[in-house]
Amino acid sequence: MSIFNYRIRALIRKELGQIRRDRRLAFSLILPPTLQLLLLGFALSANVENVKLGAIDYSRTPESRELIARLSESRSFRLVSYYDSVNELGDAISRNEVDAGMVIPYDLARDLQRGRPVTVQFLLNAMNANTAAIAQGYAEGVIQSYNAVLPAEGLRASFRRIRAVDLSRTGRIQLHPNFLYNPGLRDSWFIVTGVFGLLLILNSSLVAAGAMVREREAGTIEQLLMSPASTWEIVIAKITPLFVLLFLMAILATVIMKLAFAVPFHGRLPLVLSGAALCILSGISIGTVNATVSRTAQQAQLMAFFINPPINATAGAFNPVEAMPAWLQPVTVINPIHHFAVIARSSMLKGSGFGELWPNFLGLFLITLVLGTVSIWRFRKQLG
Amino acid sequence: MRRIRAQARKELTQIIRDWRTFSLALVLPMVLLLLMSTALSLTPSRLPIIVQDLDDSAASRHFIDAFRASNTFHVVAWPTDRQPEQAFMSNVADAAIIIPEHFGRDMARGSDTPVQLLIDASDANTAKLIAGYSQQITRAHNQGNSPYEQPVQAAIRLWYNPGRSSRKFFGPGIFVLGLSMFPPLLASLAMAKEGEQKTILQVYVSNISAHEFLLGKIVAFMVVALAECLLMLVWLFTYFGLNFAGDPTPFLIATVLYAFCVASFGTMVGAAIPSQVAAIQAVAFGGFLLVFLLSGLMFPIDNIPSGIRWISNLIWGRYYIEIVRDALLEGGGWPATWYKVAIIPAIGLVFYGIAWRTMRRMQLSI
Numbered sequence: 086m087s088i089f090n091y092r093i094r095a096l097i098r099k100e101l102g103q104i105r106r107d108r109r110l111a112f113s114l115i116l117p118p119t120l121q122l123l124l125l126g127f128a129l130s131a132n133v134e135n136v137k138l139g140a141i142d143y144s145r146t147p148e149s150r151e152l153i154a155r156l157s158e159s160r161s162f163r164l165v166s167y168y169d170s171v172n173e174l175g176d177a178i179s180r181n182e183v184d185a186g187m188v189i190p191y192d193l194a195r196d197l198q199r200g201r202p203v204t205v206q207f208l209l210n211a212m213n214a215n216t217a218a219i220a221q222g223y224a225e226g227v228i229q230s231y232n233a234v235l236p237a238e239g240l241r242a243s244f245r246r247i248r249a250v251d252l253s254r255t256g257r258i259q260l261h262p263n264f265l266y267n268p269g270l271r272d273s274w275f276i277v278t279g280v281f282g283l284l285l286i287l288n289s290s291l292v293a294a295g296a297m298v299r300e301r302e303a304g305t306i307e308q309l310l311m312s313p314a315s316t317w318e319i320v321i322a323k324i325t326p327l328f329v330l331l332f333l334m335a336i337l338a339t340v341i342m343k344l345a346f347a348v349p350f351h352g353r354l355p356l357v358l359s360g361a362a363l364c365i366l367s368g369i370s371i372g373t374v375n376a377t378v379s380r381t382a383q384q385a386q387l388m389a390f391f392i393n394p395p396i397n398a399t400a401g402a403f404n405p406v407e408a409m410p411a412w413l414q415p416v417t418v419i420n421p422i423h424h425f426a427v428i429a430r431s432s433m434l435k436g437s438g439f440g441e442l443w444p445n446f447l448g449l450f451l452i453t454l455v456l457g458t459v460s461i462w463r464f465r466k467q468l469g
Numbered sequence: 470m471r472r473i474r475a476q477a478r479k480e481l482t483q484i485i486r487d488w489r490t491f492s493l494a495l496v497l498p499m500v501l502l503l504l505m506s507t508a509l510s511l512t513p514s515r516l517p518i519i520v521q522d523l524d525d526s527a528a529s530r531h532f533i534d535a536f537r538a539s540n541t542f543h544v545v546a547w548p549t550d551r552q553p554e555q556a557f558m559s560n561v562a563d564a565a566i567i568i569p570e571h572f573g574r575d576m577a578r579g580s581d582t583p584v585q586l587l588i589d590a591s592d593a594n595t596a597k598l599i600a601g602y603s604q605q606i607t608r609a610h611n612q613g614n615s616p617y618e619q620p621v622q623a624a625i626r627l628w629y630n631p632g633r634s635s636r637k638f639f640g641p642g643i644f645v646l647g648l649s650m651f652p653p654l655l656a657s658l659a660m661a662k663e664g665e666q667k668t669i670l671q672v673y674v675s676n677i678s679a680h681e682f683l684l685g686k687i688v689a690f691m692v693v694a695l696a697e698c699l700l701m702l703v704w705l706f707t708y709f710g711l712n713f714a715g716d717p718t719p720f721l722i723a724t725v726l727y728a729f730c731v732a733s734f735g736t737m738v739g740a741a742i743p744s745q746v747a748a749i750q751a752v753a754f755g756g757f758l759l760v761f762l763l764s765g766l767m768f769p770i771d772n773i774p775s776g777i778r779w780i781s782n783l784i785w786g787r788y789y790i791e792i793v794r795d796a797l798l799e800g801g802g803w804p805a806t807w808y809k810v811a812i813i814p815a816i817g818l819v820f821y822g823i824a825w826r827t828m829r830r831m832q833l834s835i
Contacts, residue, residue, distance in 0.1 A: 121758070128762045130772040131511055131594040152621070178628060179801040181791075197620055204624045211627035212798050214635040215511040215594065216769065221625055222601025225608065228623045235620055256576040257614070258532060259583050260607045262600040264590035265557065272772075275592045383658070383745040387489050390654075391497060398505040403767065405595050407513035407563075408635075413504075431560060434591040441559035 092314045096322030100296075104326055110292065114334045118284045122341050125280045129403060130272040133219040135163040139174050139183035142167060143191035152189065152205070155231050161223035174208065184210045185220060197235075266434050273346050278433060279402030281338055282425035285361060286368040287393055289331045293372025294385040296327060297464070302381050316465045324369055328362075331369075335361040342433075352432030356439060360428040363449045367421040370456035377463040402426055424449040472677050476685020480659055481692065490655055494693050495700060498647035502701050503708070506643040509767060510635035511594060514540055518564040518599075519547035519556050526573030532584075535610045536566065541602045557589040564588045564599050576614075629714070629798045640709040641793040642766040644701050648727065649786045650756040652694035653735030654749065660686060660739020661748040669743075679828040683736060683821065690732035691725075698724055705797065715800025723792045723810045730785050730817030731756070737824035760786035785816045 104110055138156060142149050157164035165183050168174040174186040186208040190196075196203045207224050211217035267274055300306040309319055335358065342348040375392060379385035399413060400422035406414055417423040424445040431437035439446070484490045518536065522529050536542050545562050547553070553565035567585040575582045586603055590596035612619065630637050663669040672682055705711045713720070735752060742748045760766065763773065763780055764787035770778065781787050788809040795801045 124758070124762055124777075128773045128777065129768050131768050132772050133597070133769075135771070179795075179799045180805045181799075181801075193621075200620075202620055202622055204622050207623055207625040209625060209627050210799075211630040211633055212794060213638050213769070214630060214633040215598075217627055217630070217633055218512055219594075219597055219601060221627075222597070222604060224625060225605060225623055226601075228621055229604075229608065229619075232619050232621055256578065256580045256582050257611045258576075258607050259581050260586050260604055261583055262586045262588055262603070264588050264596055264600075265554070267590035267593055267596070270590055270593040270596060272593045275594070383749070384489060386746055386749045387493060387658075390493060394501055395504055398501070398508045404509055404511050405513050405592055407516055407595075408510040410507045410510075413508055427560060430591055431558065435558050435589070437558040437560075441555075 090318075092312075093318050093322050096314060096318060097325055100322055100326045104330065110295075111330070114288060114292065114330055115337065118288055118334055118338060119341060121284055122277060122280060122338055123345060126273045126277040126346055129276045131215055132270075132272050133216050133223070134160055136161060136185050136216075136220050136223070137165045137183045138162040139165055139168050139177050139186045141169070141171065141174055141186070141188045144189050144193040146194040148194040148197060149189045152193075152231055153187070155234075156187065156224075156227050159223070159227055161220070161227070178208060178210050181210075184216070185224070271346075274348050274434060275430070276403060277342050277346050277348060278429040279400070279422075279426040281335075281342065281361075281429050282364055282422040283397050283400060283402045284338060285331070285335060285364045285425065286371070286396065286422050288334065289327070289365045289368030290372035290375065290393065291386070291389060292331065293324075293327055293369040294375040294379070294389065295372075295382055296323060297373050297376030298379055298382050298385045301376070316461070320373075320461055320464060324366075327369060328365060331365045332358075332362060335365065348433055350433055351436030352438065356442070357429055357432050360425050360432075360446065360449060363446070363453050364421055364425040367449070367453040367456050370453065370460040373460035374456070374463055377460070377467045396420060396422060399423075400426060418448060419452060421449055421452045424452070472681045473685045473688060476677070476682060477689040477692070480686055480689035483659065484655060484689075484693065490658070493651055494655055495697060498651055498697050499700055499704060502640070502643050502647055502704055505646075506636055506639040506709070509639055509643075511767075512598065512633065512635050513595060515543040516541060516564065516595070516599060517545045517562045518542050518566065519545050519553060519562045521547070521549050521553060521565060521567045523549065523570045524568050524572035528573035528576045529568045532568065532572075532610060533566070535606050536603070539602070539606055553587055557587075562589075563592075563595065564603070566603075636709055637711060637798065638794075639767070640705050640711060641797050642790055644698075644705060645764070645786050645790045645793055646757070646760055646766060647701060648694055648698060648789075649731055649760040650752070651697060652690045652728070653731045653738065653756050654752045655693060656686060656690040656732050656735025657739035657742075657748040657752045658745055659690075660736050661743055661745045662739075664739070664743025665745055679825055683740075683824055683828060686736050687729065687732040687821070690735060691728040694728035694731060695725070698728070711797045713796055713800075714798055715796070716802035717796055719803055719806045719810050720792055720796035723789060723806070723813060726810065726814045726817065727785070727789045730813050730820065733817045733820035733824060734785070737820045737827070740824045740827040759784050763787065764790050766790060783816075785813060788812050 140153050142153065153164065156162045162185065168177065168186070171188060174188070177183045178186060188206040188208070190203065190205070193203050205228065209217050209220055264270060300309060339354070339357070343350065371392060375385055375388050379388050399409070399416055400420050401409070401417055402422055406417050406423070427445045428442050428449070431442055484494060520533050520536070522533060533544070537544050547556055547562065553562070553567070556562040556565065565587040567587065569583070572582055572584070586600070588596045588599050627633060663672065734755065738751045738755070739748050742751055763770070763777070763784045765781070770781050770787070773781065792806050792809050795806050799805070
C-alpha cells in the first residue's frame with residue numbers, strides 16, 4: 086500500500102466530499118447515459134420492413150394478381166395503391182407516397198403460357214442506399230419464390246416443356262443462409278453494444294474535464310501545488326473517485342442492456358467489464374488533456390465538440406467498419422470506442438474469450454497508456 | 470432597425486474574436502460533414518468471408534470465383550479443418566460458405582444442390598445485406614449455367630441515387646445536423662453569457678426593447694448559419710457530387726427560415742438557462758441528439774417504436790432534412806415540400822415566443 090499513503094487518502098477524501106456535495110455530477114452520470122442508451126437503442130434501427138409499394142398492373146390476370154399478392158403478403162412490402170401509368174407512379178415515388186413501384190407488363194400471362202421469359206420492372210427510391218440494397222434483395226427473393234411456385238399452377242410445366250425440354254440441364258445451387266448468434270436479426274443488439282463504449286468515452290471525458298478544470302477556475306490549484314503531495318498523487322487522487330463513479334455507470338449500462346434490450350451474455354462478464362475499465366481510463370485521459378488546454382468549464386465543453394463527434398463517427402459504433410471508406414478504416418485502430426465495441430459485441434453476442442479478443446485488449450491498453458502518459462505530462466507541465 | 474443592426478454587429482464581432490467559437494461556427498461543420506457522411510455508411514464493401522470447399526471440384530471452384538469476383542466480398546483463407554464459428558468469434562470473417570461433398574457430381578447430374586451460408590448476425594443489418602448479395606450472386610451463377618430457367622425476371626431500376634452511394638444520402642443529413650447544432654450552440658452561449666456575467670442588466674437599463682434585443686441576436690446567428698450553410702453547400706456540390714435535382718426555390722426559402730428557427734432555438738435556450746455550461750448541454754441534447762435520432766438522418770423514422778415516433782413530428786430538423794433531400798436528390802419541388810416549408814417558421818416562432826416571454830419576465834422581476 087505504498088502508493089496509497091495518507092496524502093493520497095486525504096486527497097481522495099477531499100475529492101469524494103466535493104463529489105458528494107455536487108448533486109449534479111451524480112445525476113449527470115445516471116440520467117443522461119440511461120436515456121441515451123435507451124433512446125439510441127430503440128430509435129436507431131436499420132430494419133427494412135413494410136416498404137411502401139405502388140403497382141401498375143397492365144396485365145390484369147390471375148397470374149399478375151398472384152404476383153402482387155406474393156409481394157404484399159411478405160412483411161417486406163406493403164401494397165399502398167395501384168397506378169395507371171408510369172408517370173403517376175413516378176410522381177408518387179418523388180412525393181414519398183411509395184418507396185417502390187412494380188410494373189407488370191400486359192403480356193405476362195400470355196408469355197408465360199407460351200414459355201417466354203417475362204421481365205417485371207421494379208422502381209426503387211434508392212436515396213437511402215442501405216434500404217435500397219435490402220429492398221432489392223427482398224424483391225428478387227419474392228420473384229424467385231414466385232418462380233418456384235409456378236409449376237404448381239401448371240404454368241411452369243408448360244414453360245419448361247416448350248423451352249427447356251431438350252437442354253442438358255445442370256443443377257441449380259440453392260443457397261441456404263443461416264443466421265448465427267442473432268437469429269431474430271435484432272438491430273438493437275448491435276447498436277447498444279456499440280453505444281456502450283461511446284457513452285463511456287463521452288461521459289468519462291466530459292466529467293474528467295469538468296473535475297480537472299474546476300481547481301483551475303476556482304484558483305485553488307496553487308494550494309494543491311503548495312501541499313506536500315506530488316503531481317502523481319494529485320492526479321491519482323483526482324482520478325480514483327471519478328473512476329469508481331464511472332465504473333458504476335458502466336455496470337448500470339450493462340444492467341439496462343440486459344433488462345431493456347435482452348442482450349445475451351454468452352461471454353464472461355469480467356472480460357467486458359475490464360474492457361470497460363480501460364475504456365473509462367482512456368476517456369478520463371482525453372478529458373484531462375482537454376482540461377489542460379482550457380481555462381474555464383465552458384471552454385472545456387466547447388473543446389469537447391472538437392474531440393467527441395469525430396471519435397464517435399469513426400468508431401464503428403452504429404455501423405460496420407467495413408462500410409467506412411478505405412482511407413478511414415485503419416484510423417479505427419487508434420479509436421478506443423472501436424476496440425471496446427468489438428470486445429463487448431464479440432463477448433456478449435458470440436461468447437468470444439480473451440484468446441480471440443487479445444488484439445483489441447492490447448490496442449485498448451496501448452491507447453490508454455499513451456493517452457494517460459500524455460495527460461499526466463500535460464498536467465505536470467501546467468502545474469510547473 | 471438601427472439598434473437591431475448594432476446588436477447583430479456586436480455579436481458577430483464577439484464570435485470572430487474567439488478562435489474557439491469562430492472555428493466552431495465555420496471550420497468544425499466542414500470537417501464533420503466530410504467525416505461523418507462518409508464514415509456513417511451502412512453498406513459495406515469487401516466483407517471478409519471464408520469458403521470451406523469440401524468438394525474441391527471444377528464446379529465448386531467456378532462457383533467460388535463468382536464470389537471472388539464481386540466487390541462486396543473478400544475471400545479470406547481459412548483451413549477446412551477449423552470450425553467457421555471460430556472465424557466469427559475472432560472477427561476474421563462475417564460469413565462462411567460451405568460447399569458439400571459431391572457438389573460437382575450432383576450439379577452435373579442436374580439435381581439441385583444445397584450450399585450452406587453461415588452468417589455472423591451480430592450485426593443484423595450487415596447480415597441481411599450479406600444474405601441478399603450472396604443470393605444475387607448465386608442467382609446470376611445459376612442463370613449463367615442454365616439460362617431460361619426463370620420464367621419471371623425482375624429488372625430493378627434505382628432512382629435518385631443509382632450508384633447507391635450512401636455519401637449522397639448522408640451528406641444532406643449531416644449538413645442539416647451541422648446547421649441544427651453549431652449556430653444554436655453559439656446563440657445559446659452568447660445569450661447565457663449575458664445572464665451569467667450580468668451584462669443583461671445593461672440591456673435592461675438601456676432603451677432597447679426585448680424584441681430588438683432578441684432580433685439583433687437572432688439576425689447575427691442567422692448570418693452565422695447562412696455562412697456555414699454556404700460553405701457546406703460548396704462541399705456538397707463538389708466532393709459529394711450533388712446538384713439541385715429540381716426547383717431550388719423551396720430549398721432556398723426553407724434555408725433562410727431554418728436559419729431563423731435554429732437561431733431562435735439557441736436564443737431561447739440561452740434565455741431560459743442563464744448558465745453557459747448547462748446551456749451547452751441543453752443544445753447538445755436538442756440540437757444534436759434529437760436531430761440525430763428522431764429526424765430520419767441515418768435510419769428511417771418508420772423504424773422508431775411508435776411510443777416515441779410521434780416526437781419526431783415536433784423535431785424541426787426532420788422537416789428540413791426532407792426538404793434538403795428532396796431538393797438535392799428527388800426534385801419533387803413545391804408540391805412535395807410546401808407544408809414542410811411552412812412548419813419550420815411555425816416552430817421557429819414558438820421558440821421566439823418563449824424567448825421573448827422569458828426576457829420580459831426577467832425584466833419585470835428586476
